[in-house]
Amino acid sequence: MSATVNRLVEEFKRLSDEEKREMIEKLEAEEFYRQVLQYSLRDWDYAKDDAYNDLFKPLG
Numbered sequence: 823m824s825a826t827v828n829r830l831v832e833e834f835k836r837l838s839d840e841e842k843r844e845m846i847e848k849l850e851a852e853e854f855y856r857q858v859l860q861y862s863l864r865d866w867d868y869a870k871d872d873a874y875n876d877l878f879k880p881l882g
Contacts, residue, residue, distance in 0.1 A: 834842065 834845070837845065
């Protein structure tokens, strides 16, 4: 492991159980919102492609 990872692991070990729980909950929430954003952007791309095809496919 890199020095940064080792330092973070050591810092995490020093936290109280409550602080560890709060940090884990925060990281899980951040991951959840990252996934929601990723899927929203993917769905936007699909919707954009569908709209483009609906508009220009009949012309071509």
